[in-house]
Amino acid sequence: MTIGLDATYSEGGQLSGIGVYSREVLHGLARAHPEARFEWYYRLQRLRAGWRAERPPNAAVRPLLERWRTGSARLFHGLNQRLPAARFPLRVATFHDLFVFTAEYSTPEFRERFQQQAREAAARADLILCVSRFTAGQVEEILGVPAARLRVAPHGVHLPPPAEGVEREPLILHVGAVQRRKNLVRLVGAFERAAPPPWRLVLAGGGGYGAEEVQERIRLSPAAERINWTGWLPDEEVDRLYRRASVFAFPSLDEGFGIPVLEAMAHGVPVLSSTRGALPEVCGEAALLVDPFREDEIAQALESLIRDAALRGRLAQAGRERAAQFPWQRTVEAAWKAYADLGVTG
Numbered sequence: 001m002t003i004g005l006d007a008t009y010s011e012g013g014q015l016s017g018i019g020v021y022s023r024e025v026l027h028g029l030a031r032a033h034p035e036a037r038f039e040w041y042y043r044l045q046r047l048r049a050g051w052r053a054e055r056p057p058n059a060a061v062r063p064l065l066e067r068w069r070t071g072s073a074r075l076f077h078g079l080n081q082r083l084p085a086a087r088f089p090l091r092v093a094t095f096h097d098l099f100v101f102t103a104e105y106s107t108p109e110f111r112e113r114f115q116q117q118a119r120e121a122a123a124r125a126d127l128i129l130c131v132s133r134f135t136a137g138q139v140e141e142i143l144g145v146p147a148a149r150l151r152v153a154p155h156g157v158h159l160p161p162p163a164e165g166v167e168r169e170p171l172i173l174h175v176g177a178v179q180r181r182k183n184l185v186r187l188v189g190a191f192e193r194a195a196p197p198p199w200r201l202v203l204a205g206g207g208g209y210g211a212e213e214v215q216e217r218i219r220l221s222p223a224a225e226r227i228n229w230t231g232w233l234p235d236e237e238v239d240r241l242y243r244r245a246s247v248f249a250f251p252s253l254d255e256g257f258g259i260p261v262l263e264a265m266a267h268g269v270p271v272l273s274s275t276r277g278a279l280p281e282v283c284g285e286a287a288l289l290v291d292p293f294r295e296d297e298i299a300q301a302l303e304s305l306i307r308d309a310a311l312r313g314r315l316a317q318a319g320r321e322r323a324a325q326f327p328w329q330r331t332v333e334a335a336w337k338a339y340a341d342l343g344v345t346g
Contacts, residue, residue: 097256
């Protein structure tokens with residue numbers, strides 16, 4: 001039994017949420033099923049990185065060519081809502097979000113390319129794994145995929161030991177790409193209204209579509225000296241910020257899942273998030289949720305968290321409990337179950 005997976009997005013120093021998902025699924029499957037053989041496929045621009053990467057003994061590296069099939073995989077799993085033109089007997093695709101279909105959160109060129117890839121993958125996949133019920137609903141509605149071909153397989157998080165002896169700072173943290181979809185212009189405005197000195201706002205993440213709008217808003221802010229856009233940071237630096245922050249703010253306009261919300265909860269940081277996309281589904285009752293288009297609501301929620309230490313404590317505890325419900329192991333098991341549904345692992 002040989003299963004192929006697209007490993008292209010799993011390597012590199014600045015992994016996106018899709019990259020983290022790819023890494024966890026690839027290594028999780030190989031560890032959980034040493035009896036199986038896996039072929040990790042890389043697109044040509046990342047093939048060298050794939051050869052250099054550490055991998056388990058039951059995983060082999062293959063080039064992911066677009067016009068013919070290589071290797072011996074019976075089933076191929078595309079981990080980023082796209083499938084190669086290469087022919088495989090069975091195909092699974094993971095869909096993370098469809099925001100390119102719903103709003104202008106990326107360039108026209110990116111939207112056109114992504115939409116074409118998503119439509120082709122939806123048409124050709126025997127099964128589609130969706131990272132939330134919200135995303136599954138979008139795949140069914142926008143791409144016309146019958147519910148019988150959809151499975152919900154949420155992202156996950158690693159639960160670190162409780163932070164003991166760490167003093168939280170007056171710091172509001174956002175982790176993720178600085179881009180229009182993340183709604184950071186409104187977050188900056190809400191911070192100005194709700195957070196007096198010595199409170200600070202830290203935006204940890206690289207730049208994306210619309211980043212210049214956020215940068216200009218920070219420059220013009222009367223609280224600019226208390227706002228820090230760090231750019232991309234390595235995992236250990238992000239971890240330190242999670243352990244120092246008193247509030248995590250993630251008022252995104254659209255998310256297919258929202259891994260940073262779970263990461264903050266896992267680190268015991270009380271979360272303010274959004275009523276949009278999959279975020280209510282992910283957060284459950286463990287966060288303050290606001291209408292992300294209402295800057296005043298974001299500000300009111302921030303003010304409540306800043307002033308009420310007991311509220312922060314309750315949300316921190318609820319968040320840890322919520323994050324514990326999303327182990328990566330469950331994500332890996334859902335992928336394996338999808339393969340079994342197609343008769344590959346029987």
